[in-house]
Amino acid sequence: MMRALIIPQFGDADVLTLTDMKVPVPGPSEVTIDVAYAGVNYAEVLFRKGVVQELELPFVPGIEVSGTIREVGKHVKGLSVGQPVAALTIAGGGGYAEVVKVPFELVFPLDEAGSQAISMERAAAFPSNVTTAYMIISNVSRMQQGETVLVHAAAGGVGSAIGQVAKSLGAGLVIGTVGSADKIAYAKSLGYDEVYLREDYEEQVKKLTGGQGVDIVVDPVGGLMRASSLGLLKPLGRLVAMGNASDAEDVKQSLNELWFSSKAVLGFNLQQMSMAAPRLVADSARKALALVANGEVKVDVTSLMPLHKAGEAHRQIEERRSTGKIVLQVGF
Numbered sequence: 001m002m003r004a005l006i007i008p009q010f011g012d013a014d015v016l017t018l019t020d021m022k023v024p025v026p027g028p029s030e031v032t033i034d035v036a037y038a039g040v041n042y043a044e045v046l047f048r049k050g051v052v053q054e055l056e057l058p059f060v061p062g063i064e065v066s067g068t069i070r071e072v073g074k075h076v077k078g079l080s081v082g083q084p085v086a087a088l089t090i091a092g093g094g095g096y097a098e099v100v101k102v103p104f105e106l107v108f109p110l111d112e113a114g115s116q117a118i119s120m121e122r123a124a125a126f127p128s129n130v131t132t133a134y135m136i137i138s139n140v141s142r143m144q145q146g147e148t149v150l151v152h153a154a155a156g157g158v159g160s161a162i163g164q165v166a167k168s169l170g171a172g173l174v175i176g177t178v179g180s181a182d183k184i185a186y187a188k189s190l191g192y193d194e195v196y197l198r199e200d201y202e203e204q205v206k207k208l209t210g211g212q213g214v215d216i217v218v219d220p221v222g223g224l225m226r227a228s229s230l231g232l233l234k235p236l237g238r239l240v241a242m243g244n245a246s247d248a249e250d251v252k253q254s255l256n257e258l259w260f261s262s263k264a265v266l267g268f269n270l271q272q273m274s275m276a277a278p279r280l281v282a283d284s285a286r287k288a289l290a291l292v293a294n295g296e297v298k299v300d301v302t303s304l305m306p307l308h309k310a311g312e313a314h315r316q317i318e319e320r321r322s323t324g325k326i327v328l329q330v331g332f
Contacts, residue, residue, distance in 0.1 A: 004097035005310050006058040010050030013311035013318070021060075024094070024101040028075040031104055033087055036067040037124035038095040040313045040326040041157065042220075042245060043271065047093065048314065052271075062095020063271070064088055066110070066123035067331060076104045084110040086123040088131065088285060090274045096310060098330060105278045108289055118292060122299045125157075125325040130288040130297055131281065132242070132270050133161035136218055137169055139284065140268050141238045145170040147215035150205060150232065152176075152225055153245060154192055155183035155323045161297060162218055163192045165288075168296040175208065177201045179320055186323050190298060202228055213237065223248025235262040242268045245320075300324035 004021045026032045044061040046052055066086045072079055079085070087102045094100040110123055118126075137143050149166045153159040154176025163174045176192040178184055187195040196204040198221070205214065215236075217229040220243030229239050230253075244250075253265060274281050291297040302324035305313055309328070316322040 002098040003307065004060050004094075005062075005307055006060055006096075007048050008058045010048065010057075013048070013314040015048065016311045016314070018308050021097065023099045026071050026073040026076075026101055028073040029104055030073045030101050031076055031079055031107055032070040032099050032101050033065060033067045033085060033107070034070045035065045035095065035098055035100055035330040036120045037065065038062045038307075038328045038330050039064040039125045039128060039157075040310065040317065040328060041128050042243065042317055043090070043128070044096075045314050045318055060094045060097050062093055062097065062100070062328075063090035064124060064127040065095045065100055065330075066120045067100075069107075070099060073104070079104060079107060079109070084120070084123075086110060086127050086289070088127045088270075088274060088281065090128065090271045091278075096307060096328065096330070103278060105282045106274065106285070108282075108285055118289075121301050121304060121327050122292070124327050125299045125301050126289060126292050127285055128270060129157045129161045129325065130165065130292060130299065131285040132158055132268070133165040133297075134288040134291070135270070135273070135281070135284045136162060136240050136242060136268055137165050137171075138287075139280070140266050141216045141218070141240050143169060143171060143216055146172040148173040148175070148209065148213075150175045150177070150214045150217045150229070151192075152198065152217070152219045152221045152229070154178055154187040154190075154195055156220070156245075157322075157325045158220060158242075159218075160187065160190045160300060160324055163187070164190055164297040165291065167191050168291055173209070173214075175205060175214065183323055190300070198225070202232060205232055216240065218242060220245055222246045223251065226251045226253070230263060230265070233261075233263045236264075238264045238266055240266045240268055301327050303327070304329055
């Protein structure tokens with residue numbers, strides 16, 4: 001048996017329950033991992049609240065982990081028992097547990113050249129956020145050298161990675177927005193050229209860019225931020241929708257307006273991509289890991305909590321009190 005934190009029913013953070021479960025066994029193309037640490041993400045808040053459809057309960061959340069390989073399936077090559085790894089568990093969850101089962105494609109060795117310097121805590125914090133950041137900048141927006149990038153929620157786990165990845169891949173001006181003044185200095189410490197409060201960011205961005213606007217906006221906030229962001233795009237600009245942290249109602253967008261303005265709206269969902277194109281996600285994750293390993297992207301673990309405190313971690317994220325990355329200590 002193993003300890004696991006489950007969602008027995010949808011609800012607030014108090015529904016998270018620590019229990020005992022059977023240890024999973026890997027299939028032919030899977031491995032199991034003895035989990036040392038698990039990253040905490042807004043996606044897991046959505047799982048808990050019942051926003052993600054067709055989620056069978058009880059469900060073990062947790063979309064990224066670090067640890068050591070426990071068992072390997074008979075078709076798995078290149079991975080071995082005892083090997084230190086990080087992994088994306090997003091397709092099936094399960095990270096808030098002492099042992100998790102993962103498709104081998106989404107397991108990333110930490111004992112290869114360049115990766116040894118990454119601590120287990122930081123390794124648990126990179127697979128979701130930095131991979132998402134890399135794919136948004138490289139695969140989705142297809143950012144070109146020197147382009148201007150605007151990122152909402154710049155002090156959060158994903159936002160703090162997107163600005164850094166954009167810089168490392170050749171962005172010109174990188175601008176962030178945050179929800180409170182106490183997060184401005186933190187976002188700037190992670191490489192943003194300018195950071196503004198969301199309440200007045202439009203005028204600030206127009207002034208900074210001489211009225212030209214920006215090439216790319218990445219929006220995990222949703223609601224009215226979508227419309228205001230579109231207004232700031234240059235012709236051929238791209239808005240990437242990748243979340244709805246505001247819990248706002250969806251906004252309607254005229255396709256004719258996009259036609260007339262020569263702008264584009266794109267979407268990105270790491271869970272969907274992990275199921276539809278795991279090899280593409282894995283390739284991006286390896287490139288993201290390289291950026292972390294060589295110091296181009298800093299993974300800032302701002303809080304380390306025991307597994308049974310996951311509810312508090314969820315509350316901090318929901319109430320927008322967190323910056324950087326919260327990580328749960330699972331193994332001992």
